[in-house]
Amino acid sequence: MKLLVLGGTGWLGREIAARAVGDGHHVTCVARGSGVPGGTASFRADRDDDAALLPLAAERWDAVIDVAREPGHVRRAVRDLAPVAGRYLFVSTASVYAPQASPGADESAERVPPLEADTMSGPEEYGPAKVACEDAVLTGFGPERSCIIRPGLIAGPGDPTGRTDYWPWRFAHPARPGEILVPDAPELPAAVIDVRDLAGWIVGCVGRRTSGIFNAAGPSAPFPDHLESAREAAASDAAPVAAPEEWLLARGVGEWAGPRSMPLWFADHSMYGSRTPSTERARAAGLSFRPLIETLRDSLRWLEAQGDGGHSGAGLTDADERELLALLAGQADR
Ligand SMILES: NC(=O)c1ccc[n+]([C@@H]2O[C@H](COP(=O)([O-])OP(=O)(O)OC[C@H]3O[C@@H](n4cnc5c(N)ncnc54)[C@H](OP(=O)(O)O)[C@@H]3O)[C@@H](O)[C@H]2O)c1
Numbered sequence: 001m002k003l004l005v006l007g008g009t010g011w012l013g014r015e016i017a018a019r020a021v022g023d024g025h026h027v028t029c030v031a032r033g034s035g036v037p038g039g040t041a042s043f044r045a046d047r048d049d050d051a052a053l054l055p056l057a058a059e060r061w062d063a064v065i066d067v068a069r070e071p072g073h074v075r076r077a078v079r080d081l082a083p084v085a086g087r088y089l090f091v092s093t094a095s096v097y098a099p100q101a102s103p104g105a106d107e108s109a110e111r112v113p114p115l116e117a118d119t120m121s122g123p124e125e126y127g128p129a130k131v132a133c134e135d136a137v138l139t140g141f142g143p144e145r146s147c148i149i150r151p152g153l154i155a156g157p158g159d160p161t162g163r164t165d166y167w168p169w170r171f172a173h174p175a176r177p178g179e180i181l182v183p184d185a186p187e188l189p190a191a192v193i194d195v196r197d198l199a200g201w202i203v204g205c206v207g208r209r210t211s212g213i214f215n216a217a218g219p220s221a222p223f224p225d226h227l228e229s230a231r232e233a234a235a236s237d238a239a240p241v242a243a244p245e246e247w248l249l250a251r252g253v254g255e256w257a258g259p260r261s262m263p264l265w266f267a268d269h270s271m272y273g274s275r276t277p278s279t280e281r282a283r284a285a286g287l288s289f290r291p292l293i294e295t296l297r298d299s300l301r302w303l304e305a306q307g308d309g310g311h312s313g314a315g316l317t318d319a320d321e322r323e324l325l326a327l328l329a330g331q332a333d334r
Contacts, residue, residue: 001025001207004056004085006047006077007067008040009033011158012091012151015199016065023203030056047073053080061085063206071132072118078140089147089206090137094217094277095127096150103189103273107150107213107281134213144211149202149282152217152275153264155192155295157302162313163256163263164192165299167230169311172300174238175321181328182227183265184242189276190226190264193218194295201287214282219289220275223264226292233296243328251324253316263314 007013008029018037020027029036036042045052057080064085098110114132137146155164245267254261
């Protein structure tokens with residue numbers, strides 16, 4: 001097939017483009033940068049420019065795969081490419097769902113309202129922006145020529161946010177011997193999908209001309225089980241030391257991602273359902289998952305191969321980890 005990947009220089013987009021080439025497709029990647037995978041053609045364009053994709057509309061494409069976040073990027077791509085492309089696969093997100101969704105909800109669950117603007121004004125508009133992108137694709141290509149994938153948290157080698165490799169890395173590098181600070185959240189659901197499983201399935205969907213809307217979250221496990229897989233992946237004998245959620249929040253420890261955070265944790269229990277959507281439809285369409293420990297082990301190897309010896313982007317620094325563990329131990333002793 002002749003495929004246009006809108007993206008291809010980032011993480012998932014790059015994995016998709018590389019996988020598509022490996023499966024024998026002819027791939028052109030569209031991005032501002034030029035770091036596209038070997039075997040793909042690069043078309044450099046800035047999608048903020050209204051006419052950026054017009055030269056590509058002079059050719060025919062079997063399918064477009066798009067990882068964009070900005071509604072304007074998708075609206076213009078749909079406008080320009082609907083006449084010349086057979087299908088459009090859009091990589092959306094589970095963040096399109098209203099936060100209080102019930103556990104196991106399927107793809108018909110309520111979404112947040114779409115963003116009307118072409119450009120997000122901040123990260124809090126990510127969900128509404130992706131809803132607007134989905135709507136543009138479904139309107140422009142019609143449901144029969146559209147495929148909307150809503151991934152949950154993506155993990156695996158190369159995570160640019162550092163949030164999914166923090167736990168195996170922390171177990172491999174305890175800041176205080178034998179102890180790892182974790183949130184006391186026994187019911188917290190943790191679900192990650194390996195970037196390689198997701199990319200392979202996405203390319204397969206395009207090849208099979210799959211239409212529809214699909215949740216693509218990884219299998220859900222209680223957070224303590226996720227941590228145990230991280231410990232095993234790191235071959236560590238360190239033990240988790242659980243800190244109460246309110247205690248962490250009161251000390252300025254953030255949720256989910258970013259610096260001074262407990263990655264993958266969120267304190268609002270009413271949001272647990274929104275992180276565990278049904279993936280029955282995607283599994284029926286061929287999505288499968290490698291074991292979590294393989295994802296975490298490969299992520300740790302990738303991180304350690306980067307050679308700087310540290311972890312950045314998410315979690316606690318060694319100094320913060322030591323300080324908080326000491327504080328917690330001091331309070332327990334009193
Ligand atoms: N990470 C997660 O856990 C998670 C979960 C759910 C869904 N998702 C979705 O998964 C996808 C992740 O894809 P990714 O890792 O490839 O994303 P990414 O790293 O953010 O890459 C975005 C791509 O778009 C290109 N791009 C950005 N602005 C552009 C512009 N103005 N003009 C042209 N190209 C532009 C970038 O290339 P240049 O910068 O070179 O232009 C890059 O190739 C996203 O759709 C995200 O919403 C992620």
